Amino acid sequence: MFRGVNTLNLDAKGRLAIPTRYREGLQRQSEGKMVVTINNVERCLWLYPLADWEEIERKLVNLPSLDAAAQRLKRILIGHASDCDLDAAGRVLLPGPLREFASLDKHVVMIGQGNKFEIWNEELWNERRDQWLTEDGESGPLPVELETLSL
Numbered sequence: 001m002f003r004g005v006n007t008l009n010l011d012a013k014g015r016l017a018i019p020t021r022y023r024e025g026l027q028r029q030s031e032g033k034m035v036v037t038i039n040n041v042e043r044c045l046w047l048y049p050l051a052d053w054e055e056i057e058r059k060l061v062n063l064p065s066l067d068a069a070a071q072r073l074k075r076i077l078i079g080h081a082s083d084c085d086l087d088a089a090g091r092v093l094l095p096g097p098l099r100e101f102a103s104l105d106k107h108v109v110m111i112g113q114g115n116k117f118e119i120w121n122e123e124l125w126n127e128r129r130d131q132w133l134t135e136d137g138e139s140g141p142l143p144v145e146l147e148t149l150s151l
Contacts, residue, residue, distance in 0.1 A: 001112075001114055001115075002022060002112030002113060002114060002115070002116065002117055003112040003114070004111075004112045005109060005110075005111050005112075006019050006109065006110045006111075006112075007107070007108075007109055007122060008107075008108050008109070008110055009106050009107060009108070010094070010099070010104060010105070010106055010107075010108055011091075013093065014093055014094050014095075014096060014099050014104075015087075015091040015092065015093050015094070016091060016092055016093075016094055016108065016110070016119065017089065017090055017091045018086060018090050018091065018092060018110075019110070020090065022112075023086065023090045026049055026086060027086065029049045029051060030049035030050040030051050030052075031050075032085050032086035033049070033050040033083065033085055034047055034048060034049055034050055034053070034083075034084050034085070034086070034092060035047075035048050035050055035053035035081050035082065035083055035084070036048075036081070036082050036084055036092070036094060036095070036098060036119075037053075037077050037078075037080045037081040037082070037098075038076060038077070038080045038098060038101050038102070039118065040073060040076045040077060042118075042120075042128070043101065043102050043103060043120075043121070043124060044102050044118045044119055044120040044121075044124075044125075045094065045098055045101075045102050045104075045118070045119040046116050046117070046118060046119075047084075047092070047110075047116060047117040047118075047119055048115065048116045049115075049116075050083075052115045052116065053081070056077075057078060057081070060073065060074050060077060060078055061074070061078070080097075080098065080101075082095045082098065094119070102119065102120065102121060103121040103124060104119065104120075104121055105121065107121075107122035107123070108120060108121060108122055109121075109122050109125040109126075111125075
C-alpha cells in the first residue's frame with residue numbers, strides 16, 4: 001500500500017530514487033520490477049509494481065476493440081507503458097518521452113495512491129493541489145460508490 005507525498009529530485013539521467021520506506025515492499029511484491037505510463041487525464045505519470053500493472057493491462061486488453069473510447073485508452077495507457085527496474089541504489093529510470101509528457105525536470109513529487117504512485121512536476125502538483133483544495137463541490141456530485149464513505 002503506497003501512501004504519502006514525497007518531494008524528490010531527478011538526477012541528470014532521469015533517474016528517480018524511490019524513498020527507502022517503499023523499496024522493501026517493491027522488492028517483495030514485484031522483485032523491483034515496475035511499469036510506468038502516462039495518466040490519461042492529468043499531466044503526470046503512473047508508476048505501478050509489475051503485478052498490479054499486469055492486472056490492469058489484462059483488463060485493458062479485454063476491452064472491446066471496436067469501441068473508439070476503449071481503443072484510445074489502450075493506445076494511451078498500454079502504448080506508453082515502459083518497464084523499469086529498481087537498480088541497486090533504489091532508483092528507477094523514467095524514459096525521456098514520458099518525462100517530457102509530464103514536464104518532469106529536476107524537482108518532482110511522488111504521491112502514493114494505494115496500488116501505484118503518481119509522479120508530478122513539483123510546480124504543477126502544487127498548482128493542481130491548491131486548485132483541488134479550493135474547489136467547493138465544483139466538480140459535481142460524488143459518485144454513488146463514495147456517498148457511503150465515512151472518513
